[in-house]
Amino acid sequence: MDISFKNVTYTYQPNTPFEHRAIHDLSFTIKSGSFVAIVGHTGSGKSTLIQHLNGLLRPTEGQVKIGDYTLSADKKVKDIKELRSKVGVVFQYPEHQLFEETIAKDIAFGPENFGVGEEEVKKRVHETIHAVQLSEQLLDRSPFDLSGGQMRRVAIAGVLAMEPQVLVLDEPTAGLDPRGQQDIMNMFYQLHHQKGLTTILVTHSMEDALKYADHVIIMDHGTKYMEGKPTEVFQRKRELEKVQLDVPEIVQFLFGVEKQLGISIAYRGQTIAELATELVEELRSRNL
Amino acid sequence: MTNSFIEFRNVSFRYGKDQPWVLKNVSFTIDSNEWVAVIGHNGSGKSTIAKLINGLLFPQEGEIIVDGLTVNEHTIWDVRKSVGMVFQNPDNQFVGTTVRDDVAFGLENRGVPREDMLKRIDVSLGQVGMSDYLLHEPHRLSGGQKQRVAIAGVLAISPKVIILDEATAMLDPKGRLEIMQTVSHLRQAEQLALITITHDLNEITRASRVIVMNKGEVWLESNPRDVFSRKEDLLQIGLDTPFVATFADELSRQGIKLGKQPLNHEELMDELWTYHSKM
Ligand SMILES: Nc1ncnc2c1ncn2[C@@H]1O[C@H](COP(=O)(O)OP(=O)(O)OP(=O)(O)O)[C@@H](O)[C@H]1O
Ligand SMILES: Nc1ncnc2c1ncn2[C@@H]1O[C@H](COP(=O)(O)OP(=O)(O)O)[C@@H](O)[C@H]1O
Ligand SMILES: [Mg+2]
Ligand SMILES: [Mg+2]
Numbered sequence: 001m002d003i004s005f006k007n008v009t010y011t012y013q014p015n016t017p018f019e020h021r022a023i024h025d026l027s028f029t030i031k032s033g034s035f036v037a038i039v040g041h042t043g044s045g046k047s048t049l050i051q052h053l054n055g056l057l058r059p060t061e062g063q064v065k066i067g068d069y070t071l072s073a074d075k076k077v078k079d080i081k082e083l084r085s086k087v088g089v090v091f092q093y094p095e096h097q098l099f100e101e102t103i104a105k106d107i108a109f110g111p112e113n114f115g116v117g118e119e120e121v122k123k124r125v126h127e128t129i130h131a132v133q134l135s136e137q138l139l140d141r142s143p144f145d146l147s148g149g150q151m152r153r154v155a156i157a158g159v160l161a162m163e164p165q166v167l168v169l170d171e172p173t174a175g176l177d178p179r180g181q182q183d184i185m186n187m188f189y190q191l192h193h194q195k196g197l198t199t200i201l202v203t204h205s206m207e208d209a210l211k212y213a214d215h216v217i218i219m220d221h222g223t224k225y226m227e228g229k230p231t232e233v234f235q236r237k238r239e240l241e242k243v244q245l246d247v248p249e250i251v252q253f254l255f256g257v258e259k260q261l262g263i264s265i266a267y268r269g270q271t272i273a274e275l276a277t278e279l280v281e282e283l284r285s286r287n288l
Numbered sequence: 289m290t291n292s293f294i295e296f297r298n299v300s301f302r303y304g305k306d307q308p309w310v311l312k313n314v315s316f317t318i319d320s321n322e323w324v325a326v327i328g329h330n331g332s333g334k335s336t337i338a339k340l341i342n343g344l345l346f347p348q349e350g351e352i353i354v355d356g357l358t359v360n361e362h363t364i365w366d367v368r369k370s371v372g373m374v375f376q377n378p379d380n381q382f383v384g385t386t387v388r389d390d391v392a393f394g395l396e397n398r399g400v401p402r403e404d405m406l407k408r409i410d411v412s413l414g415q416v417g418m419s420d421y422l423l424h425e426p427h428r429l430s431g432g433q434k435q436r437v438a439i440a441g442v443l444a445i446s447p448k449v450i451i452l453d454e455a456t457a458m459l460d461p462k463g464r465l466e467i468m469q470t471v472s473h474l475r476q477a478e479q480l481a482l483i484t485i486t487h488d489l490n491e492i493t494r495a496s497r498v499i500v501m502n503k504g505e506v507w508l509e510s511n512p513r514d515v516f517s518r519k520e521d522l523l524q525i526g527l528d529t530p531f532v533a534t535f536a537d538e539l540s541r542q543g544i545k546l547g548k549q550p551l552n553h554e555e556l557m558d559e560l561w562t563y564h565s566k567m
Contacts, residue, residue, distance in 0.1 A: 012428065020428070041460045042432030092458065145303065148454065149330025149487075174457045177329040177487050178528035204460050244462040249531040249553075256557050261564055272531070276538035283544075283564060 001067030001086065001166055001198055003030040003053070008062035010048055022048040023222040026062070030215070035192055035199045037209035037230065040219030041244040046170070046202045047092055049219070053168050053200065054087040055080045066166065085114040088164030090172045092202075094155030095144075103129075103146075103154050104139040110162040121161075128157035131187055133180070148175045156184065160191070167192070170202045185212060206248035210234055210269070218243065231269050250275065292317035293449060293481050294341060299350035301336060310336050311347070312504045320448065323475060323482040325492045325512070328501030329526030334485045335375075337501075338453050341483075342371040355448060369398065372447030374438045374455040387413070387429075388422045391441045398445060412443040415470050432459040439467060443474065449481040450474075456488065468494065489530035493551045500527070517549045532556045 009024040023045040030036050038046050051057040052064045055077050064071040069083050077083055088110075091097050100106040107125045116124070129136060132153035138146070143154050152175050159167070169188065173181040189212050192199045203209055209216050210230045218226040218233065220243040226233055234240070237247050237255065246252065251267050254275075258264045263282045265275065294317065301311040311333045318324050326334050339345045340352055343364035355370050357363040384390030388409055395405045413419050416436040421429065426437055435458055442450060450471060456464040468491060475482045484491060492498055498515045500508040502525045508515065515522070516533040529537065532550050536559070539546065544563060550556035 018425065018428070042458075042463050043429075147331040147335060153330070171458065175330075175454060175487070177332075177526045178489065179523070179526040180330055181487070182528075206461075244460065246461050253531070253535070253553060253556075256553060257560070260557050260561060272534055273538050276535060276542055279560075280539065280542050280544060286564075 002032045002065070003067075003166070003198065003200075004028070004063075004065045005049075005052075006063045006065075008052070008059045008064060010045075010052070010057060011060045012048075014060065021222065026223050028217055028224055028227060030198065030200065032067075032198050033196055034215055035189075035213050036201070037213035037216045038200065038202045038219060039204070039206070039209055039216060039245065040225070044219040044243075045222040046219055048222075050089065050168055050170050050200070050202060053166065054084050054089050056089075081114070085110075085162060086164055087166040087168060088159040088162045089168040090156050090159050090170060092170040092174075094152040094175075097155045097158065098143040098151060101142060102140050103134075103143050106143050106154060107158045107161050110158055114162065124161040124163070125157075128160045131160060132157045133183060149177060149180060152176060153180070153184075163195075164197070166198045166200070168200045171204065172201070173203075173205070173208070188212075206234060206246065207250070210248050210250075218245070231267065235267065293320040293322075293355060294318040294483075295351075295353040296337075296340075297351045297353070299340065299347045299352060301333075301340065301345065301347045301349075310504050311340075313350070314504075314506055315350075316499055316506060316509060318449075318481055318483065320481050321475065321479050322497065323472070323484070323495045325495035325498045326483060326485045326501065327487070327492060327498060327527060328507070329503075332501040333504045334501055335453055338373060338375075338451050338483070338485060341449075341451065342368050342373055369445075370448040371451065372442035372445055372449070373451045373453065374435070374442050375453050385425060386423050387418065387426055387437050390426050390437060391444050394441050394445050408444045408446075409440075412440040413437075415443055415474075416440045417466060432463050435459055436463070436467065439471075443470075446478065447480070449483065451483045451485070453485045454487065456486070456491070464488070464491070489528060490552075493530065500525075513549045513551055516551070 005026050005028050008026045010022050012020045012022055040046055052071060053066060055071055058071050058073060060073055069077050071077055098106050100109055104125055107128060108121050111121045111124055134150060134153050143151060156172060173184060176184060185208055191197060201213060213230050216230045216233050217224055225243055234247050234251055240247060254265055254267055265278050296314050296316050299311055299314045300309055302309045328334050340347060341354060343359045352359040354367045357367055359367050383393050391409045391412060392405055395408060416439050418436050418440060426434060435455055439455060456467050459467060471482055474480055493512045495512060498510060498512055499506060507525060516529045519529045519537050522528060532552055536546055536550050536556060546559040547562060550559050
């Protein structure tokens with residue numbers, strides 16, 4: 001589904017002493033089928049932005065469009081439930097998303113709620129628990145008896161079981177162990193391609209943004225600061241530093257190689273192994 | 289003889305009689321003023337260790353000693369005076385309606401006089417960069433801001449050990465670095481012990497020692513340099529090495545042997561420079 005924000009402002013608790021404008025004058029478009037990363041310092045408005053995507057928040061000013069659904073201050077989405085069945089959100093704090101007495105029921109809740117048949121729900125529960133690499137033995141346990149990383153996996157399974165068209169991930173790998181981080185991101189990436197999803201990933205990992213996204217939006221103080229192709233945006237060290245962001249480690253390293261060894265290697269999205277090979281070749285060729 | 293501040297002696301733990309053992313015969317010591325990182329796959333028992341240290345849980349087997357006291361029902365209140373803990377999700381630890389009240393809570397609990405209290409609140413919020421949020425509601429802060437307030441709440445108590453259980457997981461890289469610098473500075477200034485439970489590979493490089501957990505057992509206890517020279521083994525147990533170590537590993541695979549296992553970008557660059565000028 002195509003997504004667009006047009007001059008969106010969102011103010012928490014307007015007309016109270018706690019009034020707080022979390023995003024303002026925000027505009028961008030996301031093409032159906034693309035994988036977009038949203039990056040920005042803590043408090044820059046990423047989670048607020050995301051809560052508009054399934055209608056949890058409505059803009060105070062401006063307009064949000066998700067496919068055929070329009071959200072604005074004066075217009076409520078008529079069929080919010082339908083929108084929510086199409087936009088799956090993995091929230092920043094997964095424990096808040098869990099509430100059923102068993103893990104199986106928790107994963108089943110979404111699809112059941114959206115009218116998916118019993119057999120199909122069962123099938124999805126089993127498929128998705130595997131996708132997040134948890135043992136089926138856990139299905140009858142309480143989700144609150146899990147470790148932090150295991151809870152996050154259950155929350156992710158619950159969203160996948162809805163089989164949404166738009167997948168919204170708010171720092172989905174926080175709390176996962178290093179292998180889990182890689183495996184789960186790879187799984188999202190595969191799903192994205194297999195099912196032609198529109199995927200929106202909020203992340204602090206420049207590495208992940210670089211690796212998976214075809215477009216990146218940088219947020220600062222509630223509005224868009226930059227956007228573009230990750231390989232290009234992430235070379236703009238000075239501009240990123242201004243908004244408290246670092247370039248990815250791999251890019252940082254290449255800057256160092258250039259400065260200290262006088263070897264310049266352009267970053268085009270190489271893997272660590274490929275870069276090592278290039279560097280080794282450069283080093284050897286200099287000494288012939 | 290030793291100045292070990294925390295000691296686990298053959299500790300085994302399970303959450304219930306019919307449940308599996310989640311810690312199996314775990315033993316280790318942590319000295320006062322030491323920085324120990326605890327790492328391990330999801331469900332390996334890290335948070336359980338943290339909860340055992342301040343008596344939120346008690347082991348079925350073995351013994352835990354904190355600051356000379358065996359942790360049990362009678363000693364927990366004394367133990368908790370010296371243990372400051374910040375959990376994965378700070379939402380569950382907020383009690384106050386404003387940031388100030390929240391930081392005050394732990395102090396009031398410990399009978400700190402009002403004058404002193406206000407000063408400590410100011411100082412500790414300053415240390416985490418949240419001075420401007422004194423009267424904000426904790427629940428309405430963004431994820432990372434909440435983490436900082438929770439850390440301030442712990443700093444205000446002046447504990448002897450701070451345990452951060454993935455407390456920086458939700459911060460942006462800059463925020464993470466700031467918090468790590470803050471606690472690292474405090475450790476030196478106040479002679480604190482620091483236990484960081486984390487999946488952030490770069491965070492581990494700053495610890496003096498690493499305890500690697502695997503399936504409820506201590507799999508390895510060593511320094512970061514040694515831990516990160518074992519990439520293959522780490523991958524096997526669900527972990528990995530940070531960029532710098534991975535790059536060094538790749539270089540060695542391609543026939544370039546560096547002098548030592550680099551821990552950070554500067555060390556890697558130094559090693560490359562040495563190699564380069566030797567050729
Ligand atoms: N309240 C509980 N009741 C029953 N089992 C529990 C409870 N809390 C944790 N467990 C189980 O104990 C084991 C260890 O959990 P723990 O929270 O210590 O892991 P962890 O290493 O902190 O993991 P993570 O990296 O995901 O935070 C896991 O298998 C978990 O499912
Ligand atoms: N429920 C809320 N009420 C009031 N202010 C809020 C609420 N949630 C977030 N904010 C504020 O809005 C800003 C953006 O927050 P958020 O969208 O969570 O940022 P991010 O996800 O980028 O860290 C922050 O300054 C935060 O304090
Ligand atoms: Mg957020
Ligand atoms: Mg844990």
